[in-house]
Amino acid sequence: MQVPLTAEDRTILALEDAQLVGHTATVVHLPGGAPDLPQLRDAVARRLAAAPRLTWRLSGTSDEPTWRSDEVDVAAHVRAVDGVGPVDEAGVRAELARIFGEHLDRSRPLWRMDVLGPLTGGGALLVWRVHHALADGGTVMRLAEDVLWDPAPAAAGAGGRRSATAASGTSGAEHGRSSLSGVLTGELLPGLRRSPFHARVGRERDVALAVAPVAGLREAARRLAGATLNDAVLAVVAGALRRWLEHRHGPLHGLTVKVPVTLHHDGDDVGNRDSYFRVDLPVDEPDPVARLLAVRRETAERKARHDAQKLDELMDRMARLSPRLAGWSQRLQRSGRSFALNVSNVRGPERAVTVLGAPVGAVSPLAEVAQHHALRVAVLSAADRLGFGLVADPSVVEGLDVLAAAVEQATAELLHADRNGSADSSAG
Template sequence: MAYMPVTESMFLIAETREQPMHVGGLQLFIPRPDQSSTELAEEIVTTFQSCTDVSALFRKRPASPVTVLGNVAWSHDDEIDFEYHVRRAVLPRPGRIRELLRYVSLQHGALLDRYRPMWELHIIEGLEDGRVALYSKLHHSLVDGVSALRLLERALTPDPNDRNGTAPWDNALVRRRSTESTGDDRDLRSRLTSAVSATIDVAGQVVGLAPAAAKVAMRGLSDPDFVAPGNGAPRTILDVAIGSARRFAADQWEIDRLRAVAAALGITINDVVVAMCGSALRAYLIDQDALPERPLIAALPVSMHGEGDKTGNAITAIMVSLATDEPDAHRRVDSIVASARSAKSVVRELKPLQALALGAANIAPLAFATVPGVVQYTPPQFNLMISNVPGPSQDLYWNGAQLDGVYPVSIPMEGLALNITVTSTAHHVNFGLIGARSQVPSLQRLLTHLDHALEELEKVAEVDQSR
């Protein structure tokens, strides 16, 4: 039995029937020229179920009895029931993307079993275009979004001729990564010195929490672009209590289009992503006759993982205005970028522990969201989360089958009926939108609005360049 850090236990404590706390991903693969989609699906299932040397992460489950120890300690299963965890499904005809997204929507609303290691992997065939889909589902107490994506990547290869495909939980992958990350020649003295220095640094950061908090508060008063903790967000149709049913929508855009806009406006690709979301949400809320006078506020998770440290949970959060009150596209993107830059500059001025504390202060209201009446009677701190998780920068393959799309599937919560998560691949930026089914009507329309938002930004970039 192992102690469970609070950064992991909080996701178990926050979980309710209406608020499952698992993250997921939808990956699409193009079969090799010499195989059918059924053959690829069979190959994946056989390989995954035969990989019995399972890494510790995929053997972890809440300690028994789960109602007493399950939120404070981990236990590990020696054997995995692969028939339960690795599932094969065939979509109903005609096998459109619509049927695939409906399948993911239904599966993502179901809780994971706490008496088993908290993950599932679904191999889905029957798509009319011949691709095979993998839908993964892991509890957030095990991994954050960055870690979940890395688990996928480590089982893939940039070599299309490699036929050594294995499962993401293969312990050989963990051992290989461990060897690569600890293969330096530092002696014991240097390692001990580093450990002592790190301990002293943490102590200094704790002492500096109060001054750091005062600095953040002063920045909120002096900088109109900075959204400080406690400033609050407008009440919208997204800030409501939710049911357990989910609706998932996803699409991708060529990354070169976003790069061109970013280069023309002198901003980052992430700025373009957030600006797309701001414009799309403005249009969506106008459709619903529900656009508030004040701008929506988005919480943007920021990974605190260091080099070689890509597992577990290590995130903070910043608040960014989406400028949904601004009808002019050019002024809207300028306002969003200014808000994001201000928030990032504050985080950069803080020590890592202080930055984590700032993130905790930003998202602290979520800890009370399941208390009856809190969502209805307290003003929201922010209206939704928008996450951008960097993905692979090159084409990847599994046993010669090419990865053709990666769509994150995240978590709606009480008071946060919509979550937008984005990840990039070699050629595309992939948007995954997950919403509470009853509380976010016509979620798929947001995809159309995102497309229009990118076209709008391209026009803004053209005008800006012509000046």
């Protein structure tokens, strides 16, 4: 069986080069210990039939690439990290950066699982890389239900599994074919400011992780600003960037970020289906509630205008009318002046999940940087934990550990503001 790559898949595939990898990674924290490797391989092999996409490898020509179903050597795809003793926090970051920076073998299906452990604090990490041309974040989470997470208990019924989507996503069917003119200035044309992350990206990578509570942030966002969890995530990132900028760069009045929006529909079988809108983060605002309110105003405006859906419609029209014009617009959208960094937020399993009976702690995503965008922030929810994954070129972004710590500090500021606000309301 052969499946042609979609235009979106081909665009993603073409971004990979000697400096940049094309995959994302899902870092699964297993506090109970490293899974037994033969059992993990056996479990994945038995369940691959439910995830045929993971049997696809690249075929065809460079001009007409296709996916072709192939036999999977599970032992080559599911591996233990050899020669590593008990790994401390610094060692974990170094190993994650090394693993993430390795290109996937294009002669095989484009995914791999590496088990890293034991960790000095106990437990292990499972690092699952999947090429972005094969699957976006939402599709990876569906694949995790198929081959990685233990099946949900029967009592969970239909609620045990659901399709994962980007938290900021809305359906493209919500709007008609209204005017697209606002998309040109709102999402497509670049600005004039250079960001501190606008630089040529080299081969070296730094990685850092942070964790935040889902329920606490969701409730704080709702009570403080009538905002969503995704708004809270962007406000936390704004607060963290503000702290990092104060220490490493100097103050900025604003920073434009790209926010991916899923256009997946329940039951579709495409690997990539998304768009985006841009948001100006208030990185000069010291008050966490004011940051949240500012973010909510920005996202509400873009959702009300259906910017992401209109941009997708515009790009589709360009591709049909003039592939050359579509290529020019894609290059324009990737400009370092179009946005400073990409901040994605994908919903994972709402239930607590296990791998071969081992409870899963936080699940942290990693996504590659891009030329002229030397920092990338990815967020993924699993049960009641939000995992933040930061990837950067360390020659451009120094102190990534400072930024990761600032994510947790900015989270604590919002939760503290919510507790104080609730106490004030009770007292009144």
